[in-house]
Amino acid sequence: MYAQMVDTGASRLRSREEMDADEQAFQARIDDGQKIEAQDWMPEGYRRTLVRQISQHAHSEIVGMLPEGNWITRAPSLKRKAILLAKVQDEAGHGLYLYSAAETLGVSREQLVDDLHTGRAKYSSIFNYPTLTWADIGAIGWLVDGAAIMNQIPLCRCSYGPYSRAMVRVCKEESFHQRQGYDLLLALCRGSEEQKAMAQDALERWWWPALMMFGPPDADSVHSAQSQAWKIKLLSNDELRQKFVDQTVPQAEYLGLRVPDADLRWNTERGHYDFGAIDWSEFHAVLKGNGPCNRERLQARREAWAEGEWVRAAALAYADKHAAAERHSQAA
Amino acid sequence: MNDARFECLLRLGDNALVLAQRLCAWIGHGPVMEEDMAQANVALDLIGQARLWLAYAGELEGRGRDEDALAYGRDAGAFRNVLLVEQPNGDYAQTIARQFLFDAWHHAELSALTASSDARIAAIAAKALKEVSYHLERSSDWMLRLGDGTAESHARLQAALERLWMYSGELFDADAHDATLVEQGIVPAPQSLRAGWLQQVGAVCTAATLTMPDADAWMQHGGRQGRHSEHLGYLLAEMQFLPRAYPGVQW
Amino acid sequence: MKDWPLWEVFIRSQHGLAHKHVGSVHAPDAALALKNARDVYTRRNEGVSIWVVPSAAITASAPDDKAALFEPAQDKIYRHPTFFPVPEEVKHM
Numbered sequence: 028m029y030a031q032m033v034d035t036g037a038s039r040l041r042s043r044e045e046m047d048a049d050e051q052a053f054q055a056r057i058d059d060g061q062k063i064e065a066q067d068w069m070p071e072g073y074r075r076t077l078v079r080q081i082s083q084h085a086h087s088e089i090v091g092m093l094p095e096g097n098w099i100t101r102a103p104s105l106k107r108k109a110i111l112l113a114k115v116q117d118e119a120g121h122g123l124y125l126y127s128a129a130e131t132l133g134v135s136r137e138q139l140v141d142d143l144h145t146g147r148a149k150y151s152s153i154f155n156y157p158t159l160t161w162a163d164i165g166a167i168g169w170l171v172d173g174a175a176i177m178n179q180i181p182l183c184r185c186s187y188g189p190y191s192r193a194m195v196r197v198c199k200e201e202s203f204h205q206r207q208g209y210d211l212l213l214a215l216c217r218g219s220e221e222q223k224a225m226a227q228d229a230l231e232r233w234w235w236p237a238l239m240m241f242g243p244p245d246a247d248s249v250h251s252a253q254s255q256a257w258k259i260k261l262l263s264n265d266e267l268r269q270k271f272v273d274q275t276v277p278q279a280e281y282l283g284l285r286v287p288d289a290d291l292r293w294n295t296e297r298g299h300y301d302f303g304a305i306d307w308s309e310f311h312a313v314l315k316g317n318g319p320c321n322r323e324r325l326q327a328r329r330e331a332w333a334e335g336e337w338v339r340a341a342a343l344a345y346a347d348k349h350a351a352a353e354r355h356s357q358a359a
Numbered sequence: 360m361n362d363a364r365f366e367c368l369l370r371l372g373d374n375a376l377v378l379a380q381r382l383c384a385w386i387g388h389g390p391v392m393e394e395d396m397a398q399a400n401v402a403l404d405l406i407g408q409a410r411l412w413l414a415y416a417g418e419l420e421g422r423g424r425d426e427d428a429l430a431y432g433r434d435a436g437a438f439r440n441v442l443l444v445e446q447p448n449g450d451y452a453q454t455i456a457r458q459f460l461f462d463a464w465h466h467a468e469l470s471a472l473t474a475s476s477d478a479r480i481a482a483i484a485a486k487a488l489k490e491v492s493y494h495l496e497r498s499s500d501w502m503l504r505l506g507d508g509t510a511e512s513h514a515r516l517q518a519a520l521e522r523l524w525m526y527s528g529e530l531f532d533a534d535a536h537d538a539t540l541v542e543q544g545i546v547p548a549p550q551s552l553r554a555g556w557l558q559q560v561g562a563v564c565t566a567a568t569l570t571m572p573d574a575d576a577w578m579q580h581g582g583r584q585g586r587h588s589e590h591l592g593y594l595l596a597e598m599q600f601l602p603r604a605y606p607g608v609q610w
Numbered sequence: 611m612k613d614w615p616l617w618e619v620f621i622r623s624q625h626g627l628a629h630k631h632v633g634s635v636h637a638p639d640a641a642l643a644l645k646n647a648r649d650v651y652t653r654r655n656e657g658v659s660i661w662v663v664p665s666a667a668i669t670a671s672a673p674d675d676k677a678a679l680f681e682p683a684q685d686k687i688y689r690h691p692t693f694f695p696v697p698e699e700v701k702h703m
């Protein structure tokens with residue numbers, strides 16, 4: 028997902044008896060469905076895992092602006108241009124809401140951004156794929172935002188107050204993102220043969236990376252078990268992926284597009300779609316930095332930050348000067 | 360007789376459209392994420408304004424061209440924006456200086472247009488004026504912060520101001536179309552906005568510790584008549600490529 | 611270089627009785643903090659007032675759940691999901 032394979036630092040899930048009194052009380056509050064707030068006591072592992080997860084999520088929003096941002100200047104109508112610009116701007120907002128939430132845990136934005144730029148922090152694998160045609164903008168909204176929503180709706184109920192509140196705000200905005208993507212593809216699929224081919228090509232390139240967004244099967248992962256116990260992960264990767272496939276396949280059919288999976292079929296017994304095996308070697312390669320656009324994405328963010336340094340410094344210098352002047356005039 | 364009004368609407372619409380297109384290129388690449396949000400808001404406002412002006416222009420023309428036909432179907436020579444807005448983004452100082460010089464004029468122009476004898480122009484101007492008041496506040500804020508920030512930011516902004524200055528004179532040019540429309544009470548006389556603009560720009564420059572370039576310096580002209588700088592062709596090539604590669608389809 | 615300071619943002623929406631905490635922004639000074647708050651937190655609903663407070667000045671906070679966004683330009687209706695008709699046959703979007 029936007030936060031993939033988050034390390035909890037746990038080597039195994041500990042039983043209640045192994046926890047000290049503080050930890051027991053903390054776990055009891057979570058089990059009781061209470062929200063943890065920034066000033067509350069929390070185990071160090073919980074805090075560190077949250078910082079990792081929320082910042083990965085924030086980085087994904089910000090890096091995610093780049094592949095779509097590519098097409099703002101090339102959108103084919105003024106209405107689509109405004110819609111895409113508003114959508115990408117929302118993603119910047121999501122990044123900011125999430126950095127805010129992470130900052131309540133005692134890390135600075137500068138630190139978080141630095142972790143991204145030096146490669147210590149990760150962001151979602153999906154944003155390392157290129158946007159080659161206008162139809163890719165539709166595919167991202169429909170599939171990528173669609174997958175994100177699937178993951179973010181349960182996170183609105185997560186145990187950490189600032190994170191859950193940020194998710195509530197994000198989810199309100201996401202539905203527009205998915206719909207504008209689908210609407211864009213619908214226009215292409217109702218258009219010329221060339222437009223429809225463009226849509227089909229986009230689905231073929233984005234389908235599997237979208238399924239990979241949910242991360243490798245984690246039913247047996249100790250990190251997932253720990254995150255679920257802390258209620259900062261609510262459903263397993265495979266559960267979410269299945270929900271996504273079940274929801275999305277009929278939508279593809281309505282568009283008249285073919286999902287690129289020969290093994291895809293409805294399983295009446297399970298009441299779900301069966302689908303083909305995912306190539307996890309590609310996922311791991313992309314995560315390691317070898318996706319088609321990893322270097323470009325990181326470089327773009329680093330450049331923006333480095334070239335903006337003098338601007339940020341100027342604004343601070345101005346604020347300092349004028350605060351000093353004000354103190355002086357008040358003293359006089 | 361609607362020719363002059365059509366021209367005037369293209370000028371208003373193209374200014375907004377071309378500047379918005381420039382700002383769009385910043386999204387995801389700004390100096391701080393909060394600025395990405397802000398630039399996107401300004402660009403969204405301007406795209407909205409461009410759509411209103413161009414849609415009206417198309418209706419007046421009566422040849423079935425809508426906002427998109429006008430935005431995507433004209434070559435550079437048919438664009439009527441001022442040279443200032445098509446100038447490249449450059450560094451953030453150049454983007455801010457361009458925005459401020461334009462905003463200060465835009466605000467005055469729209470204020471006058473709210474009293475236009477053309478009710479639709481007056482209504483669009485009234486809506487746009489609210490948005491542009493905010494643009495002007497923001498770009499003025501940044502003029503102060505960069506001008507009176509660090510030595511580096513001061514030098515960059517002073518250089519940007521000097522580079523862009525020769526494109527500011529065109530904002531106050533008048534031609535036969537203007538004369539017709541001024542007489543009908545549809546638009547203000549361009550020159551009538553100049554003194555106020557110079558005063559406002561001068562005041563912000565002073566507060567920002569910048570030296571305002573000479574008001575009577577040599578100025579470039581021609582954008583409003585369709586004679587543009589080299590930059591506009593590239594901007595349009597990027598903006599228009601999809602409808603041109605796939606003509607006649609819906610998006 | 612140090613970060614721009616952090617400001618907590620409180621917004622009173624049209625129907626809200628009191629200002630509500632909505633999150634935070636970074637800004638070099640109060641004037642830009644207000645503008646950044648407007649640009650980040652008020653892109654959808656009409657609001658009537660924003661407060662920004664240096665985060666460092668807050669001793670205890672009770673952040674509120676209710677989102678209070680406001681809308682600078684009501685014509686941006688495409689931001690709302692209902693702007694896009696979803697075909698009958700396509701469920702759950």
Ligand SMILES: [Fe+2]
Pocket residue numbers: 088117118121197201
């Ligand atoms: Fe998002």
Ligand SMILES: [Fe+2]
Pocket residue numbers: 118172175201204
């Ligand atoms: Fe989104």
